[in-house]
Amino acid sequence: MSISSLTVQDVLETYKTAVYEKDVEAYLALYTSDFHVYDCWDDWECVDRSQWAASTKEWFHGLQEENVLLHVAFDDVVTEESGSLAFVRCNVTFAAHNESGEKLRQITNRFTFGLRKENDSWRIAHQHSSLPVNGETGQGVFQRK
Template sequence: MDKADNPILQVLDDYKAAVFAKSVDSLVALYDQDVSVFDMWGVWSYTGVASWREMVVTWFDSLGTERVIVDFSDTQTTVVQDLGVVHTFVTYKAVNAEGVDLRSLDNRMSLTLRRKGDAWKIIHEHTSSPIDFDTTKAIFKR
């Protein structure tokens, strides 16, 4: 299925481009004003796009000259009228200014999107990684 048949795939492509460009405005524009985000890192949840924007600014600022390449795999989508759901595996790979791989981690991601006019906006995002039973540490490699 391509982006013409499935607008959710375009949202994922826009997500990848915004993260690589470290464009706060482009990434935040993918989210609804009333978004609810269950992120893996440090905060239990973010409510509203202003709260999410603060996290994105902090993330991108922490990268310095590094960039992040995002790759989605095994993406499954369902679109019914004005509601879309996606679950996917996502790899975040940090690269230096010369494009050399520095580190990476894998997450599981679920998104719920709602169409508003001609645009699809993320109304809920949930990222996670499984926890190892023996060590109680997150597993960051699929």
């Protein structure tokens, strides 16, 4: 599949594959040049491609060092498309497995993607991941009930 003709569903599938294969270039190619990311990890936001590339490389390198394969699953996906803009909301589960297939851990985040069509291909222009917060502890809730 050409990275230059992605449908909205192709973006999600390519995201899963790029994370599993720890393919930094394929992962970064999913984003527009002027993207905006709100993420749950460390940084409040990211709008700089070099910062996003460094963060992605660090994430994938950490997985490589642990010898972990990260399976990504999108659930409860709702997609709306209109012209050159699309909106996706879903739950994303990241499950770490060892090479023999044993699940080591997993977390689930809520994701919202805003996509924009550029040169007949959808790209992520905005990504927001979030977690509910436990009112008693103030800690993020990483597992769906």
